[in-house]
Amino acid sequence: MKNPIIVGNWKLNGSKNMIHEFFTILLKKMNIHTNCKIIITPPMIYLTLVKHYLNKSPIKLGAQNVDIHSSGAFTGEVSPEMLKDIGVEYVIIGHSERRIYHKENEKCIIKKFSATKNAGLKPILCIGENEKENKTNKTKETCILQINTIIDALGIKSLKNTIIAYEPIWAIGKGIFPSPTKVQEIHKHIRLYIEKKDQNISKKISIQYGGSINLKNITDFLSQDDIDGVLIGSASLCAKTFLNIIKHVEKLTSTKIKH
Numbered sequence: 001m002k003n004p005i006i007v008g009n010w011k012l013n014g015s016k017n018m019i020h021e022f023f024t025i026l027l028k029k030m031n032i033h034t035n036c037k038i039i040i041t042p043p044m045i046y047l048t049l050v051k052h053y054l055n056k057s058p059i060k061l062g063a064q065n066v067d068i069h070s071s072g073a074f075t076g077e078v079s080p081e082m083l084k085d086i087g088v089e090y091v092i093i094g095h096s097e098r099r100i101y102h103k104e105n106e107k108c109i110i111k112k113f114s115a116t117k118n119a120g121l122k123p124i125l126c127i128g129e130n131e132k133e134n135k136t137n138k139t140k141e142t143c144i145l146q147i148n149t150i151i152d153a154l155g156i157k158s159l160k161n162t163i164i165a166y167e168p169i170w171a172i173g174k175g176i177f178p179s180p181t182k183v184q185e186i187h188k189h190i191r192l193y194i195e196k197k198d199q200n201i202s203k204k205i206s207i208q209y210g211g212s213i214n215l216k217n218i219t220d221f222l223s224q225d226d227i228d229g230v231l232i233g234s235a236s237l238c239a240k241t242f243l244n245i246i247k248h249v250e251k252l253t254s255t256k257i258k259h
């Protein structure tokens with residue numbers, strides 16, 4: 001693995017003080033020539049403030065959500081063009097918390113994915129099964145169905161430069177997670193599925209894992225051939241923990257070169 005992707009998704013957390021402290025600690029101690037691709041997705045209201053701290057760092061900015069329109073009478077929304085305008089590069093789409101709490105369905109996810117790509121932003125497309133689907137062995141089927149929604153509507157080429165984030169819903173924020181070998185099996189299945197459809201596109205996507213990642217379990221996940229990175233929620237909120245995770249991954253990739 002050459003450039004593991006580490007995404008810190010802050011969800012609905014943060015404040016001006018927290019951001020100041022977080023980047024004071026992180027930027028003082030992190031390697032600015034890191035081999036990791038690090039992305040932070042703060043709440044919408046703090047994107048500009050975070051961007052200000054990121055200016056002289058290798059960390060990229062991502063948004064947790066986006067609207068499907070470019071402009072107009074859509075009170076409370078933020079367009080992909082606006083995100084691009086302030087320096088955002090990535091957008092999380094289809095996170096289970098938006099699917100569940102905001103009733104985002106596949107139709108909405110297709111539109112958000114398309115709007116994101118059209119604005120020149122890179123999607124982080126979340127997929128993953130719920131507890132019932134996990135217990136009834138429907139994980140692979142569910143993931144492929146979710147990916148196929150995009151492929152059927154927008155074509156396989158639309159997946160170019162997409163980060164697919166496999167997040168089993170039952171593992172998010174719970175401190176429980178599937179075994180890294182199980183996740184490897186799912187990732188490989190997804191990769192082969194895309195490869196069968198278009199070999200070139202499969203080389204241009206990354207597949208990361210998300211769900212209760214912490215300093216203790218990250219090595220086991222990133223040691224798997226088809227896990228290209230991680231999407232971290234709660235463990236990304238503390239600068240020291242996040243910094244340790246980055247250092248840990250850097251060490252891991254310099255000692256154990258794969259692929």
Ligand SMILES: O=C[C@H](O)COP(=O)(O)O
Binds near residue numbers: 009172175211233
């Ligand atoms: O976006 C992040 C994922 O939902 C994982 O969250 P978590 O690390 O708190 O389980």
